[in-house]
Amino acid sequence: MMETILSNLPALQVLLPLLTAPLCFMIRKQGVTWLFAFLATLGSFAIAIDLYREVMTNGPLSYHMGGWEPPWGIEYRLDELNTFIVLLVSAMATMTLVFARKSIEKEIAPQSFALFYTAFLLCFAGLLGITITGDAFNLFVFLEISSLSTYILISFGKDNRALTASFQYLIMGTIGATMLLIGIGFLYMMTGTLNMADLASRLPEVMDTNTVRAAFAFIIVGLSIKLALFPLHIWLPNAYGYAPSTVTIFLAATSTKVAIYALIRFIFTIFGVEFSFGGMPLTAIFLFLSILAVFSGSLSAIYQTNIKHVLAYSSIAQIGYMMIGIALLSTLGLGAGILHMFNHAIMKGCMFMALGCVYFRYGSARIEDFKGLGKTMPLTMAAFVVGGLGLIGMPLTAGFISKWYLVLAALEHGYAGIVIVITILVGSLLAVAYIWRIVEAAYFQEPENEPQGEAPMALLIPTWILALATIYFGLDTRLSVEGATRAAESLIGGGL
């Protein structure tokens, strides 16, 4: 029995949340559904830790779904990159669920709780599936599972604008996913295979055709919509801004990261560095768009009055940093990009949780609500400031580490590198500006609203775990830097 379970861990990783989802839908009892969802996520997290250790010591792992040999059957392929991402996603999902129990009481109608957890688990399973699968079409299916449940999750928002935001995302997300489908179709047309490793070995023969170039373009654009690369980001601020706090935490911490993972997988593993960056002007395009993303995201963040929108625009800028890392095309740069995915997930998770605490007390998260919060909600605001310092890139926080490696990687690139370093510096200064507005309101202004007191412990504990993690990963970088570096090495050094 035990052995059967252990040998099927990669499948269980995805199946656990996927099968618990309909269970939650059928039980419909408030407390029980939370417990089920939490146990499934926790189990998934435990499996992720185990698989991460396994891959780090014994190298990549291949699991054949249903015993069918690849390339015919679907292969789950675990290497240094995706176990790292799976670990991140499942850890953040667990933290989010701890936060969710109390948070959704104020934001979602009680009769929808079971539906909420069902959609949450489906979204989680989809994200894990995208990360873990070694089959290009399977990736599309999981992408749609996670996307469809994301639209549902966003539409749970109390504000009517959550509905229109969700609809807008549905239209853009479906176009993105369909473009990915077209790209995968072209690849299948040329190679007759869908397995990623098999695609990688067969593509070089047909590389010099317009079909493959078109496939590449469709896949890059499709995934860029999903990961909200400037200028394809317009769905993101509204989706983050009007979704329930719990959903915003989860999306900000995981879903764009997983889309970036998928992009890395296609660029580095399937198409290969030579084609992606040699045959196509990808470095120039990505650098140009990422630098614009940093500037436009940070500048827009300064002018928002809804703090959720501030953080959403800041996410667009941070995605810019990650993409700069990828475009730099060195082990160091790619490592910095992956590291920033990890650190940003923790910092943004922490900040959105602090926002969720404010939202729990005041029912909104406008700048006016923050006035005087330094006195009335000291613990929440302190966590917010820690996350904010991380976002700015202060030393001793996680954000500093990834920006430091990014600067080091950029300096290898001569004049272009100097432009990137300037971008990072100016981006950080702009981050100071938009974080400072909130800090100033919280600590140096008198409250306008009736003070409501500190957030409940059930919300503060997960918030502070992430706040402490922000500091911890700024001091002890063994786990994060080693994980990211080894992931980058496995990609640049030949991949799968």
Place this chain on the structure above:
Amino acid sequence: MSIVLGLFNYWVVIALMMIGFYLVIATSNLIKKIIGLNIFQTSVFILYISIGKVKGGAAPILEEGTELYANPLPHVLILTAIVVGVATTALGLALIVRIKEAYGSINENEIREKGGTT
């Protein structure tokens, strides 16, 4: 001649794709947007099904005397994609129902006037 007739399926795919895409962008009616999205997705279905065609190939059923089969895999893939498309349409329509309840309109411009975010 063969570039038109020989690739007829693919021309249809391109035409449908552009019609669908144009509809999604140009119309302000949310239902029509969903219809556009459907046409857009359908074009991809036809693309996949066209890939699977093998000239002179029979249906992929094991049978004595038949050597050449059409490739069934793209069809299977597209069955999955059709399910995804149906789910997307259903969800989109459900959202439109709620948008209509909330804003009293399914026209993008009117919703925007009433504070929506499309």
